[in-house]
Amino acid sequence: MLEKLQKLGHLVGNTPLVPLEHPSIHLYTKLEYHNLMNSVKARTAYYMLSSAIKRGEIHQDTTLIESSSGNLAIALATFCQYLKIKFIPVIDPNINGVYEDLLHSISYKVVKVTERDETGGFLLTRLNKIQELLHSIPNAYWTNQYQNPDNFHAHYHGIGTELVQHFETLDYAFIGVGTGGTISGISNRLKEAFPNVKVIAVDSEGSVIFNAKPKKRYIPGIGASTVPELVKRAVIDEVVHVSEQDTVDGCHQLFENHGIFAGGSSGTSYYAINQYFQGKTFDRKPNVVFLCPDNGVPYVQTVYNTEWIKWLSNQAAFIS
Ligand SMILES: Cc1ncc(COP(=O)(O)O)c(C=O)c1O
Known part of the structure; x- marks a missing residue:
């Protein structure tokens, strides 16, 4: 891989x-x-995925999930499709229409939250959804761009x-x-x-x-x-x-x-x-x-x- x-x-x-x-x-x-795929997030996606594969955390039967305002999801979806593993992005209504359409075409499934959180943004709602998915999907793996040291290293x-x-x-x-x-x-x-x-x-x-x-x-x-x-x-x-x-x-x-x-x-x-x-x-x-x-x-x-x-x-x- x-x-x-x-x-x-x-x-x-x-x-x-x-x-x-x-x-x-x-x-x-x-x-x-x-x-690749027109954004800085190709760097983050590539580094997080290759490091997780090296550590043995991602396999052919993994379902990758990530919360993203767009660019990271597009980059991850591209790599996952290439590696033939499932990818589920969690997005929100601020995503660009073009990106949303693209994600639907290149991801396994797209989950879109619509409720704003208590700050008026969507991030906290997206993170709650990630927790739900982690508990309900077998072999789910969250790259967690917010805390992953490989995002820093990239x-x-x-x-x-x-x-x-x-x-x-x-x-x-x-x-x-x-x-x-x-x-x-x-x-x-x-x-x-x-x-x-x-x-x-x-x-x-x-x-x-x-x-x-x-x-x-x-x-x-x-x-x-x-x-x-x-x-x-x-x-x-x-x-x-x-x-x-x-x-x-x-x-x-x-x-x-x-x-x-x-x-x-x-x-x-x-x-x-x-x-x-x-x-x-x-x-x-x-x-x-x-x-x-x-x-x-x-x-x-x-x-x-x-x-x-x-x-x-x-x-x-x-x-x-
Ligand atoms: C267009 C754009 N600019 C800047 C950033 C910020 O980068 P970072 O998440 O590394 O702080 C992002 C992150 O998604 C982005 O999509």
Whole structure:
């Protein structure tokens, strides 16, 4: 099984790092949508699966289950179909329509929760559903991206090492946070190589990861309604919160200014960077990096749709 999985290894990682024009900083973005199935989560899925197979925890009769806002489920479904093992993703209504259709076509079964949890998000409901499935399905195995150290290792050895190999010095990394796997792995690796690097965690307004007030969120990817274990391993210098409307603006600016058609969380980080460095000048322009974890196609009906954007601004007005 491991040998078979490793045949897809060349489709994971070594993503392009591209410079973007910016007036006051040397800005770079790592295009994580160049991974298999177009997202950073191919790294997490590949590392978690290959490590579990090596430990003898996943067999041909395993039914894999995982809670996901979309990207990890797509990556796991792809690997599981290739390995011919069953996969059941637990998703929620914030998933992109395209991803939901795709999951139905490439998973053994899809479970969708619809009840919001007490924070206004869906994560806690998804996690309860996972517990139910673990008890009712024979040979069920939960990869548990929220706590799995292999999620950390995937990014420590993956993006972290790739950035260290590229830069002589790096000054800032802006990283979106969902499970915290990306930021924990990357921040630890970067701090070893560049002790002065500042790691800025980028979260969505309404997410409770960094003790902010909970509220409804509609764009999948970053943010959570509980504090994932892995976030505690991250070495973070500052946290910035970005509203979903500013995320939409960030995505549109990234596309219009640089031709990069990226998903929600890429726009969140790009927006955060522009705010952070506005009005700041430096003797030496700092090297700043952010990730584009997925591309814009699954967001065509939301972030890139005028009607949906109007709808979102009405939700924001209603909530405040
Ligand atoms: C589009 C996107 N961006 C960012 C993230 C955050 O990554 P992590 O879960 O490693 O914190 C995710 C996670 O699902 C994602 O799907």
